[in-house]
Amino acid sequence: MPLSRCPPRGASANDKNPDALDAKRPEREGLGRSRGGLSTKIHLAADGRCRPLVTALTAGQRHDSLVFTHVLDRVKVLPGRGRRGRSRTRPDRVLADKAYSSRAARSYLRRRGIRATIPQPKDQVGHRKRRGSHGGRPPAFDPVAYKDRNTVERAVNKLRQFRAVATRYDKRAYVYQGSIHVATIRIWLNDPTQNPLRDTP
Numbered sequence: 141m142p143l144s145r146c147p148p149r150g151a152s153a154n155d156k157n158p159d160a161l162d163a164k165r166p167e168r169e170g171l172g173r174s175r176g177g178l179s180t181k182i183h184l185a186a187d188g189r190c191r192p193l194v195t196a197l198t199a200g201q202r203h204d205s206l207v208f209t210h211v212l213d214r215v216k217v218l219p220g221r222g223r224r225g226r227s228r229t230r231p232d233r234v235l236a237d238k239a240y241s242s243r244a245a246r247s248y249l250r251r252r253g254i255r256a257t258i259p260q261p262k263d264q265v266g267h268r269k270r271r272g273s274h275g276g277r278p279p280a281f282d283p284v285a286y287k288d289r290n291t292v293e294r295a296v297n298k299l300r301q302f303r304a305v306a307t308r309y310d311k312r313a314y315v316y317q318g319s320i321h322v323a324t325i326r327i328w329l330n331d332p333t334q335n336p337l338r339d340t341p
Contacts (some may be wrong), residue, residue, distance in 0.1 A: 170313040172199020172235050180308055181322065183207045185215055186295035188288070191332055193217070193322045200241055204239045233257055235289040244281060257285045297326050 170180045179200025185193045194214045196207050212234070216227040233255040236245075241258045251258045259281060260268075268275035300306040302323040312318040 147168065153287060168313075169311065170197040170199060170316070172201045174200040180313075180316065182296070182299070182305075183211055184292065184295060184299075185211050186292045187217070188291060189333070190291050190294050190298060191327055191331060192292040192299065192320075195317070195320050197317060197320075205242055208236075208245050209238055212248075212252075212254075230254060233285065235286060236291070237289065251257075256280075257282050257289070299323050302326075312340065 171178050172180070175320055181198050181200050181202060183196040183198065183204065187193055194211050196211055196214075198207060212231075212310075215231060216229055217231075218227050219225045227275075230252055231254060234249060236256075236258045238259050238261045241260050241264060246256055246258070256279070258279070260279065265278070268278065288293065299320065302319070303311075304316075304319040305323050310319065
């Protein structure tokens with residue numbers, strides 16, 4: 141007895157050219173492709189006591205510098221206890237690694253009057269030297285202040301102590317962002333002091 145088969149419905153998967161699909165549809169839910177599969181990247185700004193100030197989510201394969209200005213535009217620090225005034229939106233100095241050493245990032249910080257402590261990659265240094273006098277002066281860099289850049293790494297480690305943040309189980313980006321906010325609140329409650337000392341618990 142012959143078997144009747146239903147014809148396939150819908151379009152077949154475009155596995156031969158996945159980049160074409162990624163270019164046509166926007167990234168949703170902060171999920172992206174990387175070597176380990178689906179991943180999400182957390183961008184953040186932290187204060188001197190390793191406490192997150194601003195967080196943002198992107199797909200795992202996105203470069204860090206793409207949300208540099210977005211994160212700094214959202215920085216707000218309330219005045220200290222017993223003080224009055226508006227929230228501070230401009231930090232005194234920004235410490236960042238070589239991934240943020242771009243002309244756009246340095247111009248943004250210069251325009252806002254923020255001191256930048258960002259090392260230059262070797263390729264940028266070589267390109268400037270090859271241009272000779274037309275390459276301009278090297279940007280200012282304070283190696284002593286740069287030693288405190290590990291504060292952001294320590295802030296990330298504090299967030300990773302929460303399992304819901306270290307390993308993403310949430311499908312929706314706003315749910316995962318909420319988990320990050322809860323973890324950030326707990327970090328601030330454990331260290332509410334305003335003392336800008338380098339030593340942190």
